[in-house]
Amino acid sequence: MKTVLILGASSEVALALANQLAAKSCELILAARNSDRLAAVKSDLAIRFGINVTLAEFDALRPDTHKNFYESLEPKPDTAICVFGYLGDHTKAMVDWQESATIVMSNYVGAVSILNVIANDFENRKEGMIVGISSVAGERGRQSNYVYGSAKAGFTAYLSGLRNRLFKSGVRVITVKPGFMKTRMLAGMKTSAFLTAQPERAAALIIRAMQRKKDVVYVLPVWKWIMLIIRNIPEFTFKKLKL
Ligand SMILES: NC(=O)c1ccc[n+]([C@@H]2O[C@H](COP(=O)([O-])OP(=O)(O)OC[C@H]3O[C@@H](n4cnc5c(N)ncnc54)[C@H](OP(=O)(O)O)[C@@H]3O)[C@@H](O)[C@H]2O)c1
Numbered sequence: 001m002k003t004v005l006i007l008g009a010s011s012e013v014a015l016a017l018a019n020q021l022a023a024k025s026c027e028l029i030l031a032a033r034n035s036d037r038l039a040a041v042k043s044d045l046a047i048r049f050g051i052n053v054t055l056a057e058f059d060a061l062r063p064d065t066h067k068n069f070y071e072s073l074e075p076k077p078d079t080a081i082c083v084f085g086y087l088g089d090h091t092k093a094m095v096d097w098q099e100s101a102t103i104v105m106s107n108y109v110g111a112v113s114i115l116n117v118i119a120n121d122f123e124n125r126k127e128g129m130i131v132g133i134s135s136v137a138g139e140r141g142r143q144s145n146y147v148y149g150s151a152k153a154g155f156t157a158y159l160s161g162l163r164n165r166l167f168k169s170g171v172r173v174i175t176v177k178p179g180f181m182k183t184r185m186l187a188g189m190k191t192s193a194f195l196t197a198q199p200e201r202a203a204a205l206i207i208r209a210m211q212r213k214k215d216v217v218y219v220l221p222v223w224k225w226i227m228l229i230i231r232n233i234p235e236f237t238f239k240k241l242k243l
């Protein structure tokens with residue numbers, strides 16, 4: 001990892017990743033909507049760690065801009081971490097197409113659009129690593145968040161296919177499946193501390209997976225066992241549960 005592109009760099013997990021990667025002397029490209037919000041983060045990281053930090057404007061909801069966005073990056077990254085995501089309001093999404101579309105576009109369509117471009121470049125260069133932050137929500141549709149869950153399921157399947165395609169080119173693809181992470185996304189939601197990762201812990205686990213050549217990693221590891229149980233509940237029982 002020499003130059004790391006973080007897509008969705010204003011999220012707390014992304015900021016924790018940026019801090020920890022800067023401490024490892026990685027150069028950073030922080031891509032976000034209204035990226036000038038990150039000016040203070042840029043100078044702080046550059047001064048504290050003596051690294052180059054670039055800000056870039058990126059909107060997952062604008063696939064038409066993704067090719068130009070990537071082509072404008074100089075130098076090109078050798079690692080891309082796709083952090084952006086949108087939980088949305090599921091109750092609203094059930095009756096409001098625009099909300100459903102934003103959830104699907106933010107978590108799936110936008111990710112496919114930008115990662116298609118990055119994957120082609122990494123494949124040509126025969127190097128690189130792509131990290132996608134998906135979710136355990138993608139493992140089984142639940143009545144409380146199946147629009148978001150289905151978009152993340154699509155993203156997980158996309159990353160699996162990308163990993164399969166790029167293996168022979170020496171490009172690694174890592175799927176990250178967080179359970180709960182204590183960020184803006186969970187604001188106002190009460191979750192058990194045991195099942196909830198602080199952004200710094202999540203970032204450390206993601207970086208460890210990047211260094212250890214993992215393919216799929218859960219944040220926190222306990223979620224691997226929880227999801228094993230959830231996936232194995234027979235459908236005739238699952239459909240009656242209030243989840
Ligand atoms: N928190 C959890 O419990 C949890 C659990 C499972 C998976 N995840 C996933 O983990 C990742 C990080 O989420 P988080 O918890 O850090 O949530 P967060 O604090 O809400 O951050 C989401 C980030 O995505 C960015 N984003 C949303 N739509 C975007 C768009 N159209 N273009 C560019 N950036 C956009 C947001 O940017 P703005 O600042 O511009 O809004 C924000 O930086 C997401 O993919 C999320 O789905 C989170």
